Amino acid sequence: METHTNPEVVIVGAGIGGSALATVLARAGIAVTILEKSLVHVDHVRGEWLAPWGVAETQRLGLYETLLAAGAHHLGRHIGYGDDIDPATAEAQLLAFNAFENAGFKPPLCMRHPVMCDLLNAEAMKSGAELIRGVTDLQVAARSAPEVRFRHDRIERKLTPRIVIGADGRNSVVRAQAGIEQHRDPTHHLMAGMLVDNTIGWPADLQIFGTEARINFLAFPQSPERVRLYICYSTEDKRRFAGADNQARFLDAFRLATVPRSEHLANGTPSGPCNSYGNEDTWTDVPYVPGVVLIGDAAGHNDPIIGQGLSISYRDVRIVRDLMLENRDWTPEKFRPYAEERSERMRRLRLTASTFSIMSVEFGDHALKRRIKVREERLHNNFPDLAPVAFVGPEVLPAEMFDEKILDMLRAM
The missing domain is CATH 3.50.50.60 (FAD/NAD(P)-binding domain)
Known part of the structure; x- marks a missing residue:
């Protein structure tokens, strides 16, 4: 030895x-x-x-x-599409990441x-x-x-x-x-991801997030022609992206009726494995x-x-x-x-993520009505919105916003 x-x-x-x-x-x-x-x-x-x-x-x-010099890619915009909002309204509510610069934050980096x-x-x-x-x-x-x-x-x-x-x-x-x-925590849903090349036509600065039918979708460009795609889906659909042709089925799921130009994502070329894992x-x-x-x-x-x-x-x-x-x-x-x-x-991040999971990865008519109602309530500041935590961190919002009761409120809607 x-x-x-x-x-x-x-x-x-x-x-x-x-x-x-x-x-x-x-x-x-x-x-x-x-x-x-x-x-x-x-x-x-x-x-x-x-x-x-x-x-x-x-x-x-x-x-x-060091990261930037090696090709790390800043994003510029975020749009929340989905079946609870029409595309034009979603784009009108676009979040430009330069809005964070006054608070000392640079945009997300991929x-x-x-x-x-x-x-x-x-x-x-x-x-x-x-x-x-x-x-x-x-x-x-x-x-x-x-x-x-x-x-x-x-x-x-x-x-x-x-x-x-x-x-x-x-x-x-x-x-x-x-x-x-x-x-x-117990597993609430599953999450699959895949790196996709040749996404020519998709804006290199645009990330998206939303829910359509029985998937929650996310997309984060890494360059003008490469995007990391994710799909969150129900444990009831656990075989959805299993099998030899899972990459093709994963890409096909990105032919989204609620997202303009999503065909540029769906027509991309797989550049890595399509793997799923639990969200817990x-x-x-x-x-x-x-x-x-x-x-x-x-x-x-x-x-x-x-x-x-x-x-x-x-x-x-x-x-x-x-x-x-x-x-x-x-x-x-x-x-x-x-x-x-x-x-x-x-604890704060766990609570924040749980609100996203309930809101975005529960499906059917009742879940859709809840998303629409919460979106409307938040526009009038009548319902707590923890979404900024995902961008500016868990210590920026007031401590009183991180109350477990928000989960009970969501589940009761």
Whole structure:
């Protein structure tokens, strides 16, 4: 067995959160090793839309210019189409993202997930971090002096860092081995996604969201000819996008009667897998134990219907970095502010996403009437609207708006 007493920090997971944290810690002179099981980052059909508040986090981390220089794509407009509003009215109510600039927010930023991972991996190594890929048989002993064992190139290795960061995603091995309990909401619906090329004719600055018939649709351009498409659908239709021809059926679903020019999306060329997954939220009450801290999806993820995953990860990275640099005594108590902020942040995002799921991914005549009624009530400020949270973050709206009663109000309509 090879034993190494350095580095100070071991990060498990070379995705967005892990490699971003490795970069900013290494820039500050901290010795960091990243352990990653995969040899190549692949398309997981999520994590490609960065909300304006998440873009602000990349600026605070000094990563924004790196993303932009590598081709990250800003959006300019949002239109909420659907069967509860006619297209002309929807377009008249267009949201221009430059409206957020007075509040200090840049527009949403889109980038293919594997590309962002590779970019941040390279940035981490350039900053001095070590990246070891193809790791197997990982074992993390969570204690005040943590120990990490793993196998690489058929050799068993042991590291004894001062702290281990679990950034290894939804099915986190670090979380399980550290004994950190994860809570999970019931699955409300399923979500499928696919990257599509040759979308010539679709405006490169326009994202859309809406509900038609038995789907909730989302589209986020990454360039003038590439768009990430998503469809949320009922668990009752769980086989809808299963089978060998699922890509063709997915694209055909984007021939939308309520969305002008949607044929430019439906006529695109698949450029990645068409995968489905559940929408459920997960969270941890306290994302740390002695010697271990969790970030990103490992610490809990939000229902992707509002696309907050990347923003959550970059916020986690920024707070954990600041706490680690503020005081090099990395005892569990030092991470209490992170746990407290994250707990309330995720609660607010969970509530926001739940309102979107009830409003947008429940179908039939009753659900349509509810969408129409809520839209009308919101125009007259008679019903709470948490939609801005998806753009400017969970701390901007007044705390009293995040009342669980809003879900009961929606379900009763």
